[in-house]
Amino acid sequence: MRREHLTTFAQHPTPFYAYDLALLRQTLDAAKAEATQYGYHVHYALKANANSPILAEVLERGFGADCVSGNEVRRALEAGFTPDQIVFAGVGKSDAEINFALEANIFCFNSESVQELEVIQELAAAKGKTAQVALRINPNVDAYTHKHITTGLEENKFGINAWELEELVPRFSEWPNLKLIGLHFHIGSQIMDLTAFENLCVRVNELQQWFEAKGLVFPHLNVGGGLGVDYQNPDGNPIADFAAYFAVFHKLLEKRPGQVVHFELGRALVAPSGTLVSKVLYLKHGQKTNFVILDAGMTELMRPALYQAYHKIENLSSQLPPMTYDVVGPICESTDCFSKDTELPETKRGDLVAIRTAGAYGEVMVSEYNLRDRVKAIYLD
Numbered sequence: 001m002r003r004e005h006l007t008t009f010a011q012h013p014t015p016f017y018a019y020d021l022a023l024l025r026q027t028l029d030a031a032k033a034e035a036t037q038y039g040y041h042v043h044y045a046l047k048a049n050a051n052s053p054i055l056a057e058v059l060e061r062g063f064g065a066d067c068v069s070g071n072e073v074r075r076a077l078e079a080g081f082t083p084d085q086i087v088f089a090g091v092g093k094s095d096a097e098i099n100f101a102l103e104a105n106i107f108c109f110n111s112e113s114v115q116e117l118e119v120i121q122e123l124a125a126a127k128g129k130t131a132q133v134a135l136r137i138n139p140n141v142d143a144y145t146h147k148h149i150t151t152g153l154e155e156n157k158f159g160i161n162a163w164e165l166e167e168l169v170p171r172f173s174e175w176p177n178l179k180l181i182g183l184h185f186h187i188g189s190q191i192m193d194l195t196a197f198e199n200l201c202v203r204v205n206e207l208q209q210w211f212e213a214k215g216l217v218f219p220h221l222n223v224g225g226g227l228g229v230d231y232q233n234p235d236g237n238p239i240a241d242f243a244a245y246f247a248v249f250h251k252l253l254e255k256r257p258g259q260v261v262h263f264e265l266g267r268a269l270v271a272p273s274g275t276l277v278s279k280v281l282y283l284k285h286g287q288k289t290n291f292v293i294l295d296a297g298m299t300e301l302m303r304p305a306l307y308q309a310y311h312k313i314e315n316l317s318s319q320l321p322p323m324t325y326d327v328v329g330p331i332c333e334s335t336d337c338f339s340k341d342t343e344l345p346e347t348k349r350g351d352l353v354a355i356r357t358a359g360a361y362g363e364v365m366v367s368e369y370n371l372r373d374r375v376k377a378i379y380l381d
């Protein structure tokens with residue numbers, strides 16, 4: 001993180017999220033350029049970060065919105081996404097959320113179970129509407145990522161199992177208010193090994209053939225998101241390899257003539273542009289361990305506590321020789337630890353610390369635990 005930000009950062013009460021809008025724009029432009037050359041459509045996954053200035057940048061590039069709750073659908077509409085740009089996934093959509101999305105005439109429900117399809121049919125019929133639906137199929141494909149953020153294995157709760165499809169397909173004749181327009185897949189998040197996406201393509205091709213044998217060809221295919229970012233080296237590698245990612249699908253996915261392919265990227269679009277900035281409250285020198293105690297904790301960035309996720313930590317104020325620290329927060333939990341055995345320049349009370357690559361699944365996951373104040377955001381232009 002460039003030290004030139006230090007003066008700006010010093011003017012704001014800590015902790016806060018700082019978003020680099022220039023990097024965000026470059027990232028979005030890179031994704032857009034790579035997707036467009038193949039005619040692919042990107043829906044931004046709001047769950048990664050739903051702050052209005054970020055949504056405004058996403059919207060400006062003509063991306064759609066991938067939502068997983070009624071409130072995300074509402075936020076997308078408020079941000080200016082048109083209903084036909086909005087898809088709604090989620091394994092537990094409530095009746096109120098489905099009704100809200102029906103009223104809003106969203107583009108598509110990515111439906112995750114047979115029972116949910118029955119409910120959407122019932123609620124759509126009551127309103128005299130037709131709901132467009134895609135089947136989220138659990139492809140049973142390994143994402144080779146952290147087990148807590150894998151979604152496409154049969155042991156995961158997400159999607160309809162392939163073995164349920166034989167019985168499911170004929171039931172659409174009982175559901176006049178549902179229009180089946182596509183298939184949806186999402187195998188997991190922070191995927192760095194593109195083999196996982198290759199395997200997904202193979203599986204999608206098989207499933208498309210299975211449906212075609214039943215006379216069903218869909219206008220839409222949604223292959224989800226999941227592309228990872230380089231948490232280790234945020235300055236060396238600030239933009240995800242969108243070229244390699246989309247090329248996998250171009251090479252392997254058997255797109256039918258006229259078929260539209262959708263992607264739902266979240267993390268890769270926003271993670272690198274966000275930094276959690278925190279101040280050092282105290283130093284504690286134990287017998288074995290030196291602790292840096294920050295004014296930000298797991299309540300502001302939960303990923304390290306939840307998934308032992310790595311975020312690069314930098315002391316922006318000090319240029320002293322390095323020492324080894326455990327960097328922890330103020331929350332009353334032993335898991336409130338950002339990193340162990342971390343080399344930082346010798347650190348003092350009052351130093352500003354940057355916790356990098358926190359633009360995705362950072363601010364959206366804040367918690368009020370310990371009655372913490374809601375963390376603020378600033379935008380660097």
Ligand SMILES: Cc1ncc(COP(=O)(O)O)c(C=O)c1O
Binds near residue numbers: 189265266267268
């Ligand atoms: C259905 C669905 N689509 C898209 C995403 C976005 O994933 P990512 O942020 O890894 O691109 C997720 C989250 O994993 C998801 O569950």
Ligand SMILES: N[C@@H](CCCC[NH3+])C(=O)O
Binds near residue numbers: 047151189303361
């Ligand atoms: N929240 C997770 C990823 C889950 C993505 C949504 N299915 C993370 O911080 O890495």
